[in-house]
Amino acid sequence: MALLATDAIVLHAFDYLESSRILRLVTREGGVRSVLAKGARRSSRRFGGGLDLFAQGTAHLYTKPGRDLDTLAGFDIARSRPALGEDLGRFTGASAVAELTLRFGGEAADGGLFDAVSNAFDAIAVASAGSASTATLASAWRVVAELGFAPATDICGECHAPIAPDATTMFSHAAGGTLCQRCGRTAPAGRLLPPDARHTLRQLLYGDDSLTLDEPSARAHQRLLREFLAEHLSDGRPLKALELWEDRRW
Amino acid sequence: MSAIDDLTGELARLPGIGRKTALRLTYHLLKQPPEQSRRLAEALRTLSDKVHPCARCANLTEEELCSICRDPRRDAAIICVVEESADIGAIERAGEYRGQYHVLGGRLSPLDGISPEDLAIPQLLNRVDSGGVREVILATNPSLEGEATALYVQRQLMSHGVTVTRIARGLPVGGDLEYADGVTIAQALSARRAM
Ligand SMILES: [Zn+2]
Ligand SMILES: [Zn+2]
Numbered sequence: 001m002a003l004l005a006t007d008a009i010v011l012h013a014f015d016y017l018e019s020s021r022i023l024r025l026v027t028r029e030g031g032v033r034s035v036l037a038k039g040a041r042r043s044s045r046r047f048g049g050g051l052d053l054f055a056q057g058t059a060h061l062y063t064k065p066g067r068d069l070d071t072l073a074g075f076d077i078a079r080s081r082p083a084l085g086e087d088l089g090r091f092t093g094a095s096a097v098a099e100l101t102l103r104f105g106g107e108a109a110d111g112g113l114f115d116a117v118s119n120a121f122d123a124i125a126v127a128s129a130g131s132a133s134t135a136t137l138a139s140a141w142r143v144v145a146e147l148g149f150a151p152a153t154d155i156c157g158e159c160h161a162p163i164a165p166d167a168t169t170m171f172s173h174a175a176g177g178t179l180c181q182r183c184g185r186t187a188p189a190g191r192l193l194p195p196d197a198r199h200t201l202r203q204l205l206y207g208d209d210s211l212t213l214d215e216p217s218a219r220a221h222q223r224l225l226r227e228f229l230a231e232h233l234s235d236g237r238p239l240k241a242l243e244l245w246e247d248r249r250w
Numbered sequence: 251m252s253a254i255d256d257l258t259g260e261l262a263r264l265p266g267i268g269r270k271t272a273l274r275l276t277y278h279l280l281k282q283p284p285e286q287s288r289r290l291a292e293a294l295r296t297l298s299d300k301v302h303p304c305a306r307c308a309n310l311t312e313e314e315l316c317s318i319c320r321d322p323r324r325d326a327a328i329i330c331v332v333e334e335s336a337d338i339g340a341i342e343r344a345g346e347y348r349g350q351y352h353v354l355g356g357r358l359s360p361l362d363g364i365s366p367e368d369l370a371i372p373q374l375l376n377r378v379d380s381g382g383v384r385e386v387i388l389a390t391n392p393s394l395e396g397e398a399t400a401l402y403v404q405r406q407l408m409s410h411g412v413t414v415t416r417i418a419r420g421l422p423v424g425g426d427l428e429y430a431d432g433v434t435i436a437q438a439l440s441a442r443r444a445m
Contacts, residue, residue, distance in 0.1 A: 012361050017266040019429065041426040053394040085398035088358075095360035102361075240363035247365075 001062045003073065006030055008059035009117055010051060011098040015041060023051060023072065024102055025059060028114040032105035035061055035072040047075045054081040054094055054121050083125040089248070093136030094124050095241035100140055100229065103239065104147045116146040123209065131212045136245065137221050138204040138211070145205055149232060151177030153202045158183040166195045171224070173231035191224070222246045254280075303335075306377070308353035308370055310335045318342075318350060325349045327384040331374065331403060333357045333391060337427045341389065344435040349387070352377065357390055357399040369399070371406055378410045385413040387442055391427050392417075404445045415442040
């Protein structure tokens, strides 16, 4: 068994046996990991009461090659994020980003992914009730980009030809984004993306944190994100948190 | 499937029991006199036949109403809202609380697909609307999910003319109500705050 000390964020926590908890973490040096926190429900001594959802700190893990579950030896908390629980828009948004990370992330060291998730939670935590969905959209797309399958917005996803900024294009989830006119004609399925929606997608992906989408366009972009992720899911299991976030029935 | 596989399979579904332990328990039962297995089977059957949620507060009971809801000495004007029935036991052990309860049946957890619709919130609003309730104490776990649940319930109660309080943070963050000691629970209850 090897001891790994690494930056980590709690993405999911559930009770295990009498008094333990299984946590799913995104870490800087070990990617996405499942860890067993023995006695975490009963005593906060070893883990300092810091093992809450979306908390960030240094995790000390015992790892063993070929084993699915690491053992958590300790967790030094750097910060908790209670603000993510203070509004259901933020709570479901952060949960959707956590879910996306858990479903697409691997066990390889990935500092970029770790930072994207950390920035995502920080951005969603300070978002107002009206801007939580935009902050979540931007965060989710940036996590997708770190995971290596950002959609093409300015060149054709198929033939890589440049696309005019004012063009209405076909957006194909299967082809990985925007298509030029020629490739768009032969694409089996897709969604027409007007130039302003494509511009918004670019802003969500690459910057402009001052952006706040109005209700109809936030809805349209939520749908676009959901369809894009569904296309890239290999196992067909539903994205429950993402559905709740998009649903907003509360 | 053989009878041994059958029982082993069922036992292995219980929390904390793996395949190996399940097999060991099965063989243990086979070595005992048959009456013992019959008593166990009977106890399991009675459990699922008799125990059900209280019609008022969803605490587990064998009657229409649980013993707390039936007790005339309990103050029906105060309702303490908890995530699970097991939390009631923890608060009762502290021996300080004299009001009634309401079990939500879980906490908000988007990653587990648990949304407000999965919790017994409409039933709580009905109890408050039917009159005589002065205060609702939100005693969900002191975790982020428990806080999110408490805030959500508080917002639902806002227009229902009742004082809403939250148990204080005497409880360890990220901990579990079920495992807190009585003193901690008593302190957290007495230092509850308005929301
Ligand atoms: Zn093309
Ligand atoms: Zn009852």
